[in-house]
Amino acid sequence: MVKVAILGASGGVGQPLSLLLKLSPYVSELALYDIRAAEGIGKDLSHINTNSSCVGYDKDSIENTLSNAQVVLIPAGVPRKPGLTRDDLFKMNAGIVKSLVTAVGKFAPNARILVISNPVNSLVPIAVETLKKMGKFKPGNVMGVTNLDLVRAETFLVDYLMLKNPKIGQEQDKTTMHRKVTVIGGHSGETIIPIITDKSLVFQLDKQYEHFIHRVQFGGDEIVQAKQGAGSATLSxxxxxxxxxxxVLRSFHNEKPETESLSAFVYLPGLKNGKKAQQLVGDNSIEYFSLPIVLRNGSVVSIDTSVLEKLSPREEQLVNTAVKELRKNIEKGKSFILDSSKL
Structure with missing residues (x-):
């Protein structure tokens, strides 16, 4: 079985994430860490009658949190609020992620690191450069979690099909739409590229297709506005x-993934098919991109570039737009680590 650590366990994402992983049959030990309240949350969850143990640690016990952890999720950071740009988020969350990843490199150097904190496009490069400086970087072990974009794409695709043609919409199952749609690119705004792999559905959407793209890209704004300043997407x-x-946990047990075309924001140069992906997106120097991944024993062993070989002209436009923005996001993250090392 597997020990999983959650860094930022008492936050808006951390608490429900902790609950959901306490319910997972693939977790044997759940370790929760935050600067406040993690001990109480751990005690609360430990009363749930699943077979995993659960312990919360205080802010001075990160070594105990991470010791022997095989998977580390990082949802720690400041949430989005109205008027707060992702650049503002970056300034506040970059230091948090750097500190936590440094601790992972020190106390759990072989752990798979799943970065949830935003902005993912910049914070994953921070995690990678931090581990590189420590001599602890393994390309397949650092993943930016972009899965909310796929969850939204599955949901919104059915919603728009229902608007256009209720009969076709009613025939769809939101829980299995990952067989008909995937999301690549990055994890903010126009870097998010929804790809409908069942092209007959693009035809069915007709004029709703552009609305679908925009809603997947900017769906988070709906939640920020609806919560009236009280938070962003936490439960979803x-x-x-x-x-x-x-x-990731299923792959430790050599089980097939339930999600087809599961994507993650990964470091391309260190992975099989990474160079091919760079060529297909038209930028041989771009180091990060979210694409469908192949997992083995909890790590990314290769990426699937087939989706990039079947792009429509509109999807190619989306990729070109995303790459331009991603280059800036990635450089911002890298510079945070590389420039600070020069001081």
Whole structure:
């Protein structure tokens, strides 16, 4: 079985994420860490009658949290609020993620690190560069969790099909739409690229197709506005994060993934088919991109580039737009680590 650690367990994403992973049959030990309240949350969850143990640790006990952890999820950070841009988020969350990843490199150097904190496009490069400086980086062990974009795409695709043609919409199952749609690119705004792999559905959507794309890209804004400043996507993010973590955990047991075309934001140069992916997106120097991954024993062993070989002209436009923005996001993250090392 597997020990899983959650860093940022008392936050809006961390608490429901902790609950969902306490329910997972693939977890034997759940370790919760935060600067406050993690001990109480751990005690609360430990009363649930699943077979995993659950312990919460205080802010001075990160070594105990991480010791022997095989999977580490990082939802820690400041949430989005109205008027708060992802750049603002970056400034606040970059230091948090750097500190936590440094601890992982020190106390759990072989752990698979799943970065949930936003902005993923910049924080994953921070995690990678931090581990590189420590001499602890393994390309297949660092994953940016972009799964909420797929969860939204599955939901919204059925919603728009229902609007256009209720009969066709009613024939769809939101829980299995990952067989007909995937999401690649990055994890913010126009870097998010929904790809409907069943092209007959693009035809069915007709004029709703562009509305679908925009809603997947900016769906998070709906939640920020609806919560009236009280937070961002927390419950849906926890659900998506737990689903992604469960796929990683399943791979430890050599079980087939339940989600087809499961994507993650990964470091391309270190992975099989990484160079091919760079060529297909038209930028041989871009180091990170979210694409369907192949997992083995909890790590990414290769990426599936087939989706990039079948793009429509509109999807190619989306990729080109995403790559331009991603380059800036990635550089921001890398510079945070590399520039600070020069001081």
């Amino acid at each position: 993010m926890a659900f998506a994060g737990a689903k992604f973590a469960e796929e």
